[in-house]
Amino acid sequence: MNASFTEKSVWIQFVATVVALGGYFAVAWSMYARGIHVLVPYVPLFFAAVFVMGMILIIGHVLAAIFGKWEQPDERDRLIHWRSESNSAWVLVVGIFATVACMVFAINNVLVAHVLLLSLFLAQMYQFGLQIIYYRRGM
Amino acid sequence: MALRKITIQNNIRQLRDHHGSMTQQELADRIGVSRQTVNAIEGGKYFPSLEVAFRIADVFQKPLDKVFICELKS
Numbered sequence: 001m002n003a004s005f006t007e008k009s010v011w012i013q014f015v016a017t018v019v020a021l022g023g024y025f026a027v028a029w030s031m032y033a034r035g036i037h038v039l040v041p042y043v044p045l046f047f048a049a050v051f052v053m054g055m056i057l058i059i060g061h062v063l064a065a066i067f068g069k070w071e072q073p074d075e076r077d078r079l080i081h082w083r084s085e086s087n088s089a090w091v092l093v094v095g096i097f098a099t100v101a102c103m104v105f106a107i108n109n110v111l112v113a114h115v116l117l118l119s120l121f122l123a124q125m126y127q128f129g130l131q132i133i134y135y136r137r138g139m
Numbered sequence: 140m141a142l143r144k145i146t147i148q149n150n151i152r153q154l155r156d157h158h159g160s161m162t163q164q165e166l167a168d169r170i171g172v173s174r175q176t177v178n179a180i181e182g183g184k185y186f187p188s189l190e191v192a193f194r195i196a197d198v199f200q201k202p203l204d205k206v207f208i209c210e211l212k213s
Contacts, residue, residue, distance in 0.1 A: 004173040074172040076185050138184025 005070050006077040007135045012060035014128040020053035021121045028114060037108050083139065084130035091126050095119015144212045151181045151206065154199045170194040 003011070028042055036042075073081075099116040155161040163177040170177075170191055179185035180195075187195070196203045 002175065002178075004175040006173075007175065071173050074176050075188055075191060076172065076176040076179060138179060138182075 003135070004074075004077065005064060005068055006073045007132075008064040008068060009061060010128055010131045010135070012057060012064065014125070014132070016053045016056035016060065017121065017124055017128070019056060020049045021117075023052070024049035025114075025118065025121070032110060032114075037110050039109055039113060042110065042113075080131055080134045080139065084127045084134060087130055088123055088127035092119055092123035095123065146210045146212065147186060148183065148208045148210070149180065149206055150208070151177070151195065154201065154206065158199060166195070166198060169198050 024045060027045055031041065031045075095116065096119060098119065099112055102112045102115050151166070155163070155166060163181070164174045167174045167177045171194070172187075172191060176185065176187075180187050180191075192203060192207060196206045199206060
């Protein structure tokens, strides 16, 4: 792969987030559909997802460093990070307003927590997507 | 008043060839960026900061306007 270490890192974070949090939401959705409307049973599942994400990040970065050249981010990496973060911030803002709306309409805690988590997930996915586009197509 | 459109091109590829076929990695190491960033600059996918632009010009011992060519279009 003709990519700098920082670009590979973005791909690793993208995969880790999709696998761990995507998996979490798939299982959490089935739990919710089965009528589990209290938060406590979701907590171990969430920690399992965080553990999986951490393992993918560690293994991915170690492999990227072994099979490639470890480099500090340069000015292009930093600019791509800043621009993608700036352009994806609105997704998180929309998610926070959706969470507030859920609270106003007194929807149960499980749904409120998951709307907030989903907005974080989508904002992060959008940011990674933008970063990959900027790396591949230019800015 | 409408701003004139600017296109910026560069001669980095040719300058590398004239400096003993310097590789992108060698240039990257000398200006403190990754090889992929040099590749993106050469391909017009990324316009470097003034600092990096001056570093590139310094490596080739050329004035900045011999490395980067700016065309103003009306």
